[in-house]
Amino acid sequence: ESFISVASDSFFPIQNLPYGVFRPSAGAPARCGVAIGDQILDLSVVAEAGLLSGPLVGAKAAEIFSKPHLNEFMALGKEAWHEVRVALQQLLDKDTPTLRDNAELRARAFVPQAQAVMELPAQIGDYTDFYSSKHHAMNLGTILRGKDAALNPNWVHIPIGYHGRSSSVVVTDHPVVRPNGQSKAPEGPISFGPSKRVDFELEMAFFVGAPNKMGEPIPIERAEDHIFGLVVMNDWSARDIQAWEYVPLGPFAGKNFCTTISPWIVTLEALEQFKCEPEVQEPAPLPYLQDPHHNAYDIKLEVSIRSEEMRKQGLAPMVICRSNHKYLYWSIKQQLVHHAVNGCPMRAGDLLASGTISGPERESWASLMELSWKGETPLELPTGEKRTFILDGDEILMTGFCEGNGFRLGFGSCNGQVLPAPAVRS
Amino acid sequence: ESFISVASDSFFPIQNLPYGVFRPSAGAPARCGVAIGDQILDLSVVAEAGLLSGPLVGAKAAEIFSKPHLNEFMALGKEAWHEVRVALQQLLDKDTPTLRDNAELRARAFVPQAQAVMELPAQIGDYTDFYSSKHHAMNLGTILRGKDAALNPNWVHIPIGYHGRSSSVVVTDHPVVRPNGQSKAPEGPISFGPSKRVDFELEMAFFVGAPNKMGEPIPIERAEDHIFGLVVMNDWSARDIQAWEYVPLGPFAGKNFCTTISPWIVTLEALEQFKCEPEVQEPAPLPYLQDPHHNAYDIKLEVSIRSEEMRKQGLAPMVICRSNHKYLYWSIKQQLVHHAVNGCPMRAGDLLASGTISGPERESWASLMELSWKGETPLELPTGEKRTFILDGDEILMTGFCEGNGFRLGFGSCNGQVLPAPAVRS
Numbered sequence: 001e002s003f004i005s006v007a008s009d010s011f012f013p014i015q016n017l018p019y020g021v022f023r024p025s026a027g028a029p030a031r032c033g034v035a036i037g038d039q040i041l042d043l044s045v046v047a048e049a050g051l052l053s054g055p056l057v058g059a060k061a062a063e064i065f066s067k068p069h070l071n072e073f074m075a076l077g078k079e080a081w082h083e084v085r086v087a088l089q090q091l092l093d094k095d096t097p098t099l100r101d102n103a104e105l106r107a108r109a110f111v112p113q114a115q116a117v118m119e120l121p122a123q124i125g126d127y128t129d130f131y132s133s134k135h136h137a138m139n140l141g142t143i144l145r146g147k148d149a150a151l152n153p154n155w156v157h158i159p160i161g162y163h164g165r166s167s168s169v170v171v172t173d174h175p176v177v178r179p180n181g182q183s184k185a186p187e188g189p190i191s192f193g194p195s196k197r198v199d200f201e202l203e204m205a206f207f208v209g210a211p212n213k214m215g216e217p218i219p220i221e222r223a224e225d226h227i228f229g230l231v232v233m234n235d236w237s238a239r240d241i242q243a244w245e246y247v248p249l250g251p252f253a254g255k256n257f258c259t260t261i262s263p264w265i266v267t268l269e270a271l272e273q274f275k276c277e278p279e280v281q282e283p284a285p286l287p288y289l290q291d292p293h294h295n296a297y298d299i300k301l302e303v304s305i306r307s308e309e310m311r312k313q314g315l316a317p318m319v320i321c322r323s324n325h326k327y328l329y330w331s332i333k334q335q336l337v338h339h340a341v342n343g344c345p346m347r348a349g350d351l352l353a354s355g356t357i358s359g360p361e362r363e364s365w366a367s368l369m370e371l372s373w374k375g376e377t378p379l380e381l382p383t384g385e386k387r388t389f390i391l392d393g394d395e396i397l398m399t400g401f402c403e404g405n406g407f408r409l410g411f412g413s414c415n416g417q418v419l420p421a422p423a424v425r426s
Numbered sequence: 427e428s429f430i431s432v433a434s435d436s437f438f439p440i441q442n443l444p445y446g447v448f449r450p451s452a453g454a455p456a457r458c459g460v461a462i463g464d465q466i467l468d469l470s471v472v473a474e475a476g477l478l479s480g481p482l483v484g485a486k487a488a489e490i491f492s493k494p495h496l497n498e499f500m501a502l503g504k505e506a507w508h509e510v511r512v513a514l515q516q517l518l519d520k521d522t523p524t525l526r527d528n529a530e531l532r533a534r535a536f537v538p539q540a541q542a543v544m545e546l547p548a549q550i551g552d553y554t555d556f557y558s559s560k561h562h563a564m565n566l567g568t569i570l571r572g573k574d575a576a577l578n579p580n581w582v583h584i585p586i587g588y589h590g591r592s593s594s595v596v597v598t599d600h601p602v603v604r605p606n607g608q609s610k611a612p613e614g615p616i617s618f619g620p621s622k623r624v625d626f627e628l629e630m631a632f633f634v635g636a637p638n639k640m641g642e643p644i645p646i647e648r649a650e651d652h653i654f655g656l657v658v659m660n661d662w663s664a665r666d667i668q669a670w671e672y673v674p675l676g677p678f679a680g681k682n683f684c685t686t687i688s689p690w691i692v693t694l695e696a697l698e699q700f701k702c703e704p705e706v707q708e709p710a711p712l713p714y715l716q717d718p719h720h721n722a723y724d725i726k727l728e729v730s731i732r733s734e735e736m737r738k739q740g741l742a743p744m745v746i747c748r749s750n751h752k753y754l755y756w757s758i759k760q761q762l763v764h765h766a767v768n769g770c771p772m773r774a775g776d777l778l779a780s781g782t783i784s785g786p787e788r789e790s791w792a793s794l795m796e797l798s799w800k801g802e803t804p805l806e807l808p809t810g811e812k813r814t815f816i817l818d819g820d821e822i823l824m825t826g827f828c829e830g831n832g833f834r835l836g837f838g839s840c841n842g843q844v845l846p847a848p849a850v851r852s
């Protein structure tokens with residue numbers, strides 16, 4: 001328990017301590033912090049005060065945590081992350097007077113979350129998006145190719161993924177401008193203009209910690225050493241643009257206009273106690289993907305929508321999807337190991353996303369493409385409005401949390417509002 | 427003409443002045459320079475000496491050019507690049523005494539290329555690979571899907587591209603470790619191990635200069651303001667891995683193990699006089715891709731191979747492909763405009779590659795997949811050895827140049843040797 005009061009339904013008890021990058025107020029320099037209750041502990045301040053003095057991080061703590069990104073801390077690896085976590089849990093404990101009783105330092109070290117501006121937690125060198133939910137792959141395959149050809153033969157052997165665009169990854173609450181692009185209705189003409197099928201994809205993504213060298217694969221036994229922690233992600237997708245462009249080289253302009261992540265990275269160590277039984281892998285994966293400690297994570301996920309009209313009427317967002325990270329077929333370790341097996345270098349701060357996390361039941365389908373079944377069965381909002389895809393002014397709100405014994409461990413929010421497309425000569 | 431002597435067949439006359447990042451000797455700090463003859467002019471030294479004093483760059487020149495990457499210079503835009511080019515041509519002119527007659531400064535400002543270590547010229551935020559040669563798309567499509575279905579319907583409307591991996595882009599002479607991966611012979615079992623079909627792809631790539639803001643497309647009239655310059659590129663490809671993985675999300679592990687570029691960025695301004703007639707675009711592109719000044723560049727390209735045995739026998743590399751940048755169907759401006767039309771933010775230092783630049787004739791086919799027609803017709807090396815794909819120890823050497831009136835303007839080399847794959851549990 002911490003001397004900082006934490007509400008019982010808070011996402012940020014002392015068991016969590018997720019990392020983020022924030023400005024204490026708009027315009028102030030960004031630095032690293034951890035969330036605790038409704039506060040942020042400014043790590044640059046506590047490091048500067050000499051309170052993070054462990055052997056692995058201590059000497060460079062002040063420098064590392066005053067950066068506007070967590071890359072250098074991520075690169076230090078698992079032992080270093082553990083050292084800092086233990087130090088912070090000690091420092092924040094209700095029985096530790098160091099910070100608790102130092103009014104001057106406390107005033108400088110804590111910033112209310114309500115007053116801070118969150119930034120991207122890392123400089124993302126490369127961003128990869130996998131396709132690891134079998135339920136989602138089956139749904140999408142059925143929509144695009146029919147039930148019999150739904151799952152491509154490679155899917156159960158390869159954690160299928162593609163490279164995305166790191167320049168358009170943004171943190172929660174960043175506006176999402178509707179993309180212009182080419183599309184073509186089946187048997188129809190080619191048209192150009194604002195996408196008519198903007199969708200969300202509920203995903204989670206992990207940040208790479210310690211890097212591997214180019215040419216040197218990561219064995220699955222050591223995969224966790226290279227995974228820093230997880231965020232919730234919305235892979236905004238323009239289905240009409242994607243459908244026309246994606247053969248044969250994969251998704252491009254239908255995806256790379258925006259990807260939103262939640263601001264707080266929940267570490268693998270904090271998530272350790274939420275490991276759970278994974279989905280059965282049948283057929284068995286190839287040896288390099290076989291994991292003696294194969295597991296999933298029990299993380300509840302939720303997507304809500306709020307239209308302009310709902311906002312006007314003062315209505316709360318409507319939940320349209322409840323899913324769980326445990327529905328992934330390929331684990332995060334398998335994603336990482338496959339990515340690096342050919343010698344591809346992973347760098348600290350690289351982002352690897354899960355793909356849309358749909359579960360078996362309709363309520364867990366994690367995109368509008370699935371929920372409205374390619375636009376055939378609209379959702380009805382509390383205002384009576386209908387939605388097949390996202391309209392201008394709609395907000396999509398995502399979050400995730402683990403249910404602990406008397407506490408919750410959460411991810412903060414991953415929200416975005418879709419704004420009208422700009423005019424382009426067409 | 428410059429006071430630095432430039433051999434008549436040199437790639438680096440005063441008309442060129444390509445930008446790169448180098449270390450004067452191994453271990454020395456990297457900084458920016460331009461190539462002239464067989465020398466490098468150290469821009470950090472001339473800027474520090476106050477010799478780059480134009481209104482746009484002057485004040486920050488010393489800081490910008492002492493960085494180990496060109497990103498900040500790239501971000502300044504076309505007018506700033508012009509200012510520096512004019513200043514450097516003046517400074518290097520045989521009639522300008524400033525540097526010519528200052529022995530002390532000259533000794534510090536020039537470094538022999540033979541003694542320098544070249545580095546990546548930019549921090550590459552995102553790397554995209556297009557597919558812009560119709561000859562290549564037809565060849566590959568015919569190999570994979572037969573002649574009638576060779577060209578996908580979207581190809582003549584969209585400059586098709588996919589996101590690649592920026593962490594594995596390296597500069598010439600970096601070793602290329604053969605990737606391990608999954609593959610599957612038609613009707614055969616799935617296997618795992620070192621790729622048996624490592625190939626090259628002769629490409630050129632351009633670096634983005636001035637960025638656009640997220641959500642704000644780049645109109646084609648302004649595309650050149652955002653293009654800094656070009657390099658030669660080898661998109662190393664593992665055909666067996668690629669064939670098994672690429673449906674439906676595109677190339678991934680078959681590509682992301684290594685991509686090599688030449689070290690010197692030849693600017694668009696230097697290439698201006700080599701603009702030429704482009705291939706006919708039929709049907710006409712959509713309005714946002716229509717370019718009143720549509721053009722190609724006449725850049726001769728060449729690929730050679732040298733095996734271990736050829737090296738032992740002291741044989742020169744054998745030329746196996748002669749192609750030309752002008753064979754591209756989609757121009758570099760169209761590639762950029764399409765990439766940003768959905769609001770995708772382009773950053774200074776982003777790398778956009780052309781795709782394999784095959785021409786109409788067999789000698790211009792720009793990959794072994796095409797030259798050996800999927801491995802059916804091996805090439806014969808001067809040693810009597812045969813090659814369908816690349817074997818361990820083989821070097822692939824690429825270069826490119828423009829033929830001017832009494833001078834050549836070249837790109838330096840884009841070379842790599844393939845080394846054996848590491849052992850991975852299989």
Ligand SMILES: [Ca+2]
Binds near residue numbers: 129201203235355356
């Ligand atoms: Ca996705």
Ligand SMILES: [Ca+2]
Binds near residue numbers: 627781
């Ligand atoms: Ca390529």
Ligand SMILES: [Mg+2]
Binds near residue numbers: 235237256258259
């Ligand atoms: Mg996205």
Ligand SMILES: [Mg+2]
Binds near residue numbers: 660661663683684
């Ligand atoms: Mg490549």
Ligand code: NI
Binds near residue numbers: 508512
């Ligand atoms: Ni001028």
